[in-house]
Amino acid sequence: MKIGIVCYPTFGGSGVVATELGLELSKRGHEIHFITYNQPVRLELISNNVHYHEVNVPEYPLFHYQPYELALSSKLVDMVKLHGIEILHVHYAIPHAYAGYMAKKMLQEEGIYLPIVTTLHGTDITLVGSHPFYKPAVTFSINKSDAVTTVSQSLKDETLRLFDIKNDISVVPNFIDLEKYNHEFTDCQRAMMANDDEKIITHISNLRPVKRVQDVISVFYNIQKEIPSKLMFIGEGPEKEKVELRCQELGILNKVVFFGRSNEIDKILCFSDLFLLPSQTESFGLAALEAMASGVPVISSNTGGLPEVNIHGKSGFLSNVGDVDHMTKNALHILSDETRLKTFKNNARNEALKFDIHAIVPKYEAIYEDTLAKCLVL
Secondary structure, eight states, X not given: OEEEEEOOOSSSHHHHHHHHHHHHHHHTTOEEEEEESSOOXXXXXXXXXXXXXXXXXXXXXXOSSOOHHHHHXXXXXXXXXXXXXXXXXXXXXXXXXXXXXXXXXHHHTTTOOOOEEEEEOSHHHHTTTTSXXXXXXXXXXXXXXXXXXXXXXXXXXXXXXXXXXXXXXXEOOOOBOGGGGOOOOOHHHHTTTOOTTOEEEEEESOOOGGGOHHHHHHHHHHHHHHSOEEEEEEOOSTTHHHHHHHHHHHTOGGGEEEEESOSOHHHHHHTOSEEEEOOSOOSSOHHHHXXXXXXXXXXXXXXXXXXXXXXXXXXXXEEOTTOHHHHHHHHHXXXXXXXXXXXXXHHHHHHHGGGBHHHHHHHHHHHHXXXXXXHHHO
16 A cells, blocks of 8 residues: 655654654555655655655745645645555644645545544643634544544544534554563663662653653652662653752752763663652653553553553552652552562553554554555445
C-alpha cells in the first residue's frame, strides 16, 4: 500500500507513535509518505519506502494567523496525485482530519477517492476538541472519516461521551519497539547518576501542569527520607522553574538531576528502579510503557488509559490523582525489598510485551485493508 501519514512532527506522544508506525510499515513493504510542516523528530532515515513532504505556509499580511489547514489540504491533494497515495492516516482530529477531509473532497472532483483513517490521541478530544469553538469541527471530522481509532478504551469512552459520534471507533493501543530496549550498559555508567546504595527514581514528561510534577517532587521527598535515592527529571516545560525552586526549598536539590530533553533516556531507564507518573490525565501513558519496557515498575495515577497499561499490583501501583501519601506507600513497598523489586521489574517488562510494535502494527494494516475494501465497493 501507498500510505500518507499526517502528524505533528514534535516530541509529543502522537508524533512519536505516528513516526514509529510509518517506519515499521515501511519495513513491512509499504510505501510511506509523511506530510507535515517539519521532518518528524524520530524520522532519522529517509529510504526508498519512506518519504517526507514539507508543508510550506506562505505568509500573507492579510492573515493574522497563517492558514495551515489550507496549506496542508492543498499539499495533500498534490502529493496524492503525484505519488498515487491510496490511503491517508491522520493523527489528531484538529487540524489534520479536517484538512484531510477537505483534500478528499477536492480529489473527488477529479475522480480520485482517498479514504481517511483518523487516530485520536487525547488532547485533540479532551482539551481542544471539547472547546465550544472547535467541537462542531471535531465532530464533523470524526464522523466524515472512513475509519476512526483511539489509543485506549478510556479515550474511546470519553470521545463518545463528549461528541455525537456516528462512526464506529476501534481501540488500537500505542506501542513500543521492545527490541530497542534490550540494552547492556556498564555499572560505571550507573555510578554517574547515583551511588551503589541509592535507588534511582525517574520521571519523564513535558512538565506541563497536567503532569502534576509537584506531586513527583512530593513523592520523591517522602521516598528519600526512608531510602537513599536520586531523582532523574527528564523533560522541558513551563513547570520546570517551579520544580527547581521547590527542590531548593525542601533541601533536596543535590538529589535531583535535571536532564532537559535528553537523548539518553534508554540509559537512564536501564538503571532506574521506579518510574513516577502522577498525571491529572493520560489518554494512554506512553512514558509509563517506555519505562516498563526497560523493566521499571510504575507508580501512577489511575486516570484515563493508565490502568490499561500499568497493572495495579503487578507492573506497579495505581493511586487516585493527587494522593501523594498512597503513592509514597506503594513506592516504598516496592523499593524496600530487593526480591519484591526484582519481581515488579520482571512483571513490568512482561506487561510491556503486550504492546510490542510487531503485535500492534498488523491491527493498523487490517484497518487499512478493510477501509480500502469498503471504498472499492462504493
